[in-house]
Amino acid sequence: MRRYYCGCDSNMSCPCRCVQYIGPRGATGPAGAAGPQGVTGATGPTGATGAAGPTGPAGLGITGPTGAAGPRGATGPAGAAGPQGATGATGPTGATGTAGPTGPAGLGITGPTGAAGPRGATGPAGAAGPQGATGATGPTGATGTAGPTGPAGLGITGPTGAAGPRGATGPTGAAGPQGATGATGPTGATGAAGPTGPAGLGITGPTGAAGPRGATGPAGAAGPQGATGPTGATGAAGPTGPAGLGITGPTGAAGPRGATGPAGAAGPQGATGATGPTGATGPTGVMGPTGAAGEAPDDIFASYAAVQSVYNNGDLITLYPAITDPTGNITATDLTHITLAAGYYLISYKVSVIFPTANYMQITPSYNGTPHLDTGIYFATSTNGSSACGSAFFVLYAPSPTVFTLTYSGSGRATGGDVNLTILKLQRTE
Secondary structure, eight states, rough: BBOTTTTTTSSSSOSSOOOOOSOOOOOOOOOOOOOOOOOOOOOOOOOOOOOOOOOOOOOOOOOOOOOOOOOOOEEEEEEOOOOOOOOOOOOOOOOOOOOOOOOOOOOOOOOOOOOOOOOOOOOOOOOOOOOOOOOSSOOOOOOOOOOOOOOOOSSSSOOOOOOOOOOOOBOOOOOOOOOOOOOOOOOOOOOOOOOOOOOOOOOOOOOOOOOOOOOOOOOOOOOOOOOOOOOOOOOOOOOOOOBBBOOOOOOOOOOOOOOOOOOOOOOOOOOOOOOOOOOOOOOOOOOOOOOOOOOOOOOOEEEEEEEEEETTTTBBBBOEEEEOOTTEEESSSSSEEEEOOOOOEEEEEEEEEESSEEEEEEEEETTTTEOGGGGGGEEOOTTEEEEEEEEEEEEESSSEEEEEEEEOSSSEEEEEEEEEEEEEOOOOOO
């Protein structure tokens, strides 16, 4: 085996530059006293694993036939059935229903004097009382007593009263205990084993070549150097080997290591190596708990109403404040105009009037500087002394502050006017 003065051998990478000689090994000098061992440096990271060699070809063995299955053993006798559990107790009888109300008296009209008219049909029977609650898996509660028959009327037979509600079902009785399990029958005899199939004739494929050796990991940080031991005696120098012939021959065996000289001054620190690649991102941590919900802002709303108003064609409808908005988003400028701040609003309103003669009613909202028939109310009647009513429900968008009004239109005067209006500002951001 080759040996080096620096203490390396031919199977390892030598970290130092060694003087190589070819010649016999010199006599070993006396060993110097061992110095104290320095602190072991941290272990360097493991080098990357080399690539796996190719898999050898599969063998060509043929599997022998499977032996015939042995006969199945006889089934043991079934165990005796356990005793049946006791029947649950009968639930209590439901309470008797209350008596139904007495049917209404007939409203027949007495015929003219003369021959007696036919007798009218019997009036409707009183409604049956509600059925009592059913006991637990017990008998159904007694049916409530029928109400007394109403007096004979002269009209047609009225409808039969509705049946009373059925009582609730009582609880099921407890299940009886389960019978003991019967004894297990004896195991049947094992069938004879089938003949063994012939052995396969597979040939083991060649072993794949070993993968390349992984790169050596970086050396761990050097531990602190131990104290230098006493210098051993210098061994005799070995004879000089013959001169080489152009190609360096194998290195001669290393002579004994001489005493360690004094440590030289520390060389300048080498340049910092290039930054290694960034490691893979670690898995995402568990999501933390959801924070407490913030406090919801107060709703913004207002309502208006008026009763017994009189409207002529083209009148603005009078609106008296019922609930006002303290935030200033919904403000009554006067009794016919309401100013709305910019935003989205839910509008709900209802109007009803009385017409002395045939007439029609058109209620038209106005906002964003224009009337809107699409959100209005229309009602027409051809009868004198008729009432008219209508309602609407819609979302209003005001890109800037706007004035809201309601206008009455009709072919004549309207009296008994009732109106109510509700405005709710919606929570929405652009």
